[in-house]
Amino acid sequence: MKISADVKAFEARIGHHFDRPELLLRALTHGSASTPARGDNQRLEFLGDRVLGLVMAETLLEQDTGAAEGQLAPRFNALVRKEACAEVAREIDLGAVLKLGRSEMLSGGRRKQALLGDAMEAVIAAVYEDAGLDVAKDMILRLWGDRVSNVAEDARDPKTALQEWAQARGEKPPSYTETARSGPDHAPVFTIAVRLEDGEAAEASASTKRQAEQEAARALLSRVEGRT
Template sequence: MKPGADIRAFMTRLGHEFSRPDLLIRALTHGSIATATRPDNQRLEFLGDRVLGLVMAEALFSADRQATEGQLAPRYNALVRGETCAAVAREIGLGDVLKLGRSEMLSGGRRKEALLADGMEAVLAAVYLDAGFEPAREVILRLWAEHMDATPDDPRDAKTALQEWAQAQGMPPPEYEQTGRDGPDHAPVFHITARLADGSTAEARGAGTKRSIEQAAAQALLDRLEGRS
């Protein structure tokens, strides 16, 4: 299968020229358009998640030989989580070449965080199957370089940090309440309130996933508790 101009341009952005472009096409094929002769990218997503995980674990292990497992684990989680995969996907324009069914396209599928993250993992698997581990490793380290540099020494997500704070005070875990939602279905804007048992609250509002806005609300409450705002 000879790739079109859009796929060739994507290969350039990705930094890998496929000897088997069919692998890339499959990695970009969502279940909404898959057929018996045109499989979707779910199996590749499964493999790509593991390839990414090994590369990130190895890179973190080698970069900081003094770090404990407890220090490495949250850094690793920050780099392989769906939000980071989706961010990388956006940086290389993966959404523009996703193969989607009509209904998924109309609902804004090219911008959906979950579809972008799954597609990114599938593409990494395609690189691995096309050329082996070392080329896949090179692609991952180059695409994730800025995210690795930006990952703090203690990158626990805000919800985890807030829960640990609450437990240290003898309180139950925080609660998150959706207090509003507006915007179109394909790009909802969530209003989330984070609340502790002692009555402390903070709110966040924004587009994205509900989980990401919960994280923002948790961070706002942490900032308030720590006197930074």
Template sequence: MSQRGKGHGKLEARLGYKFADPELLNRALTHSSAISPARRVAQSYQRLEFLGDRVLGLVVADMLYRRLPKATEGDLSRSLNALVRKETCAAVARDLDIGPDLNLGDSEARTGGAEKDAILGDVMEAVIGAIYIDGGLGPAYELVERLFGGHVNESGTERADAKTTLQEWAQGRGLEPPAYVEIDRTGPDHAPEFTIAIKLSGYSELTATGPSKKLAEHKAAEAFLVRERVWQAAS
């Protein structure tokens, strides 16, 4: 059996969430192949995956409703399906490097279970379910919006990525690409808050904060585009 133990502090840091009950996270990372048949319901991620799938759907639906005020019901449904599908969940799990933390049976470990979309997607949903049980909807909502928000533009209805749009806008005016500078970091390691300044020649500096550098940079670029009336503010 490939059993990593119950210490997942580094993964908690990447998640930006520290569990009050670490066993919930351990269960969310445990594939049924690592558990005897009699204990699979209680000790594998299956039930947490069921719950996390529903939490993910709710949060993504709310996020799309707020971000895409002009989208039709059909547009929203297509975006929702793209964001909650197993491939997207697996991509988010890979971004978090969840694979090494998985508890897999020997056979599943030998056949590359830690890299399979089906398993990684299920585990990502289970982790969301575990956070919902451990901390409630607030932390689960923050996690989903932070980790899945960057994939909204891949769903087919969101406007282009803010950083890409800003760079193209600057180049169209003969300017150097904008610089993103970290000017502050606060909070504990498991829940950091980054402040990023965006600097572009001829324009006043603008800052934004976020739980990761990537998200703070995106928020700064979006705010810059809104300020310069390249984009309209989201309703």
């Protein structure tokens, strides 16, 4: 089966040449562009989520042999969550080769976090089906890069940490307020402000309210911890 030049370039970006390119083409096909001859990537997404989970669970156990389950769980979640998959997908420009229906293309589907995250999981499954677990693991760890070695710090929940910081000083929990929303409906940008009882505040913007809250909390926590 022949594949287009842009898909060949994508193979180079992920570092794997497919013996069965039809697997990759299916992984890149969203439901809005599926046909009777070529199915969508939902089944591969299901499998890829499990392959990613196994690889990250094994890697975390190898990386920190003394960590308890309670320490490993948030690290694992940080590495396999949809946001992390979408970040990796953006870095390898997966959106450029996604096969989308007209409606999804017009609504900015190539930039949507959910679509990118799902497609990244499907690509993982395609590599696994094409070449086995070891090759899939090598690709995952190469693409995730420093996220794996830095996950112990990155997995720290800024909102929880900020609340604990405030409560330890007898203050009320921080408050979060949406101060702005911009962008089109299919790709909104939320701006969230977080404020402590003493008036200290910070603000951040992101594509989801949850992420904006986390980033605002991270900024404020860094400021107040540096002050003490």
